[in-house]
Amino acid sequence: MNRTLTYRLTEKDIPESGTVRASVILSKCMHLSRHEISRLKFDGEILLNGRRIRVAEQLQAGDELTVVFPEEKQKPVPATEAEPDILLEEEDFVIVNKPAGIPVHPVHGHLDDSLGTILTAHYGRQGKNFVIRPVGRLDMNVSGAMLYAGNQPAAARLSAQRKHGELTKQYIALAEGIFEEKEGVIRLPLRKAEGKRQREVSDDGKEALTRYSVFRELVLDGIVYSCLSVTIETGRTHQIRAHLSAAGHPLLGDEMYRGNTKLIRRPALHCFRISLLSPFTLEPLHAEAPLCEDMQRLIDEGQPYKG
Numbered sequence: 001m002n003r004t005l006t007y008r009l010t011e012k013d014i015p016e017s018g019t020v021r022a023s024v025i026l027s028k029c030m031h032l033s034r035h036e037i038s039r040l041k042f043d044g045e046i047l048l049n050g051r052r053i054r055v056a057e058q059l060q061a062g063d064e065l066t067v068v069f070p071e072e073k074q075k076p077v078p079a080t081e082a083e084p085d086i087l088l089e090e091e092d093f094v095i096v097n098k099p100a101g102i103p104v105h106p107v108h109g110h111l112d113d114s115l116g117t118i119l120t121a122h123y124g125r126q127g128k129n130f131v132i133r134p135v136g137r138l139d140m141n142v143s144g145a146m147l148y149a150g151n152q153p154a155a156a157r158l159s160a161q162r163k164h165g166e167l168t169k170q171y172i173a174l175a176e177g178i179f180e181e182k183e184g185v186i187r188l189p190l191r192k193a194e195g196k197r198q199r200e201v202s203d204d205g206k207e208a209l210t211r212y213s214v215f216r217e218l219v220l221d222g223i224v225y226s227c228l229s230v231t232i233e234t235g236r237t238h239q240i241r242a243h244l245s246a247a248g249h250p251l252l253g254d255e256m257y258r259g260n261t262k263l264i265r266r267p268a269l270h271c272f273r274i275s276l277l278s279p280f281t282l283e284p285l286h287a288e289a290p291l292c293e294d295m296q297r298l299i300d301e302g303q304p305y306k307g
Helices: 022-029 034-042 115-124 152-164 239-246 293-301
Strands: 003-008 045-048 064-069 086-090 093-098 143-149 168-176 183-187 190-192 199-201 209-220 223-232 269-277 284-288
Touching: 003 152, 022 034, 022 045, 022 064, 034 045, 034 064, 034 152, 086 284, 093 115, 093 269, 115 143, 143 152, 152 269, 168 239, 168 293, 183 239, 190 239, 199 239, 209 239, 209 293, 223 239
Parallel strands: 143 269
Antiparallel strands: 003 064, 045 064, 086 093, 093 143, 168 223, 168 269, 183 209, 190 199, 209 223, 269 284
């Protein structure tokens, strides 16, 4: 979907000379990056009071500067009648409740049932072009809130928020055993295990930091587990799964990381909440995804662990 931004100049935007270059307004007032301005020059539109201009054009108070970011055409995707469970939707992004068992974008074996495909078909039925731009990711068998950008400039801003800690995610996890420390930080570097899909702790891995807090301790069918609230300060692949396993508390159901699969057959991990700033207005926003049925059942049916 094309994205249009408009800015009307006021007296405070104009220096004593009485005029100002369009490039200055694009950068300082509209907060566009050099890369975005360069892209607009060649692929988009820069309009002054409705007519196309160059970035060297001189502007004055009262002028209206408009930029139009073009959107590439989404590649055709298989038709699907499935509807996404949308938690929060704005022009620049959408947050969706992802079920466990589907990937965030099309991959081999899941070309017609990925969440990205479902969104593309959903917006296509409305006559809208939607390019799949996930911001971050959730593993296929992990459930919960998933964020997609609605256009390229929004994707760049949301990715920057993620890098600077302004876009955060809160997870709920069910992990084996009882934690000695009820709140803590796991700081262990991670790398891809050679010849395998999983990640492993290694001194030459990438820095990874996971914070957790235990809010309940339960037992069911002889299996003891802890209910955790988890946040991450780095976004490494399988970070929560690998960290909890390395700490001796693998996720229930996480066979890849040696988790017990008796109570649940997929990693017991759910992205409960996403908090972010609206990409252009910077309004603080958040969306919450209700805990999925399989994990909620283990919380409801589990009995308090008494040690």
